[in-house]
Amino acid sequence: MSESHGVPEIPAGLLSGLAEVSFEDRMLGRSPDDGSGTGAFVRIWRSVLEEDKSAGLVPFPGPFTVLAASEDGMRLVVPCDLPNPFRGDPEFQRAFIRRHVLTETVELTDGRFSSGGQARRLDGGYLSLSMDEGRPAFVLDDRPPQVATPVPEQDPKATVYTIDIPLMTFDEIMEGIRRLKPRPWFCGRRPGLDEGDEPSAPDPEENQ
Numbered sequence: 001m002s003e004s005h006g007v008p009e010i011p012a013g014l015l016s017g018l019a020e021v022s023f024e025d026r027m028l029g030r031s032p033d034d035g036s037g038t039g040a041f042v043r044i045w046r047s048v049l050e051e052d053k054s055a056g057l058v059p060f061p062g063p064f065t066v067l068a069a070s071e072d073g074m075r076l077v078v079p080c081d082l083p084n085p086f087r088g089d090p091e092f093q094r095a096f097i098r099r100h101v102l103t104e105t106v107e108l109t110d111g112r113f114s115s116g117g118q119a120r121r122l123d124g125g126y127l128s129l130s131m132d133e134g135r136p137a138f139v140l141d142d143r144p145p146q147v148a149t150p151v152p153e154q155d156p157k158a159t160v161y162t163i164d165i166p167l168m169t170f171d172e173i174m175e176g177i178r179r180l181k182p183r184p185w186f187c188g189r190r191p192g193l194d195e196g197d198e199p200s201a202p203d204p205e206e207n208q
Contacts, residue, residue, distance in 0.1 A: 048093070048094050048097040048098060052094075060103035060122060062103070063104070063105045063159070064101050064102060064103065064104070064105075064122070064159075065101070065102035065104065065105055065106045065119070065159040065160075065161070066100065066101055066102075066159070066160045066161070067100040067101070067102070067138060067146075067148070067161055067162075067163050067167070068100070068151070068160060068161070068162050068163070069100065069162070069163055069164075069165070069166040069167075070162050070163065070164055072164070073163065073164050073165045073166050092175075095123060096166070096168060098121065098122040098123035099121055099122075099123050099125070099140075099167050099168075100121075100166070100167060101121065101122040102119045102120065102121055102122070102127065103119075103120045103121070103122055104119060104120065105159050106119050106129070106159060107159065108136045108148065108150065110129065110136075112129040113129045113130065113131055113136040113137070114131060116128065116129065116130060117129050119138075127139060127140060127167070128140075130145050132145040132147050135147045135148075136148050138163065138167070140167040140169075141169075143167070143169070144165070146163040146164060146165055146167065147163070147164070148161040148162075148163060149161055149162045149163070
């Protein structure tokens with residue numbers, strides 16, 4: 001770990017040409033210029049590192065491996081057409097991003113995929129490496145393995161993959177929704193919400 005306080009430089013190649021996009025687009029992994037959403041994910045990762053710097057945390061020096069959730073995968077974390085479940089909760093957002101960044105370069109040829117090794121996350125935890133039908137994958141605890149797909153254009157200072165489903169448990173996702181105030185009525189009842197706290201639809205005449 002680096003002995004100095006500071007934020008490691010994010011490879012310019014991952015950020016070049018990224019237009020300003022809304023917070024919703026960034027959390028959904030949407031980016032108007034790269035099409036894959038990877039640049040948007042890296043951009044918000046950078047903002048998390050800036051927050052770590054302000055908090056006096058000592059980040060790992062890198063190089064890093066970034067696991068960028070696909071747009072469809074992010075919609076599992078952003079259900080019910082909500083802008084995002086992290087609204088007003090930067091700590092929850094930070095935990096989500098830091099979990100998807102590894103503190104070292106993990107290539108697809110890494111022997112730990114076949115031997116069942118581990119790699120350290122930016123948040124201090126670990127992801128298991130495994131094979132899923134012959135394809136390298138990352139595993140969070142007892143969650144299903146997430147196959148790592150390299151992005152078309154890599155940067156020499158970082159390894160970036162897309163994964164289909166974010167590395168979050170169902171309970172963590174629901175906790176983010178539970179914190180929303182007010183809770184959206186159109187989510188309906190979902191497992192994990194408070195018992196007897198099913199949102200009701202508003203009277204349409206009230207909005208006329």
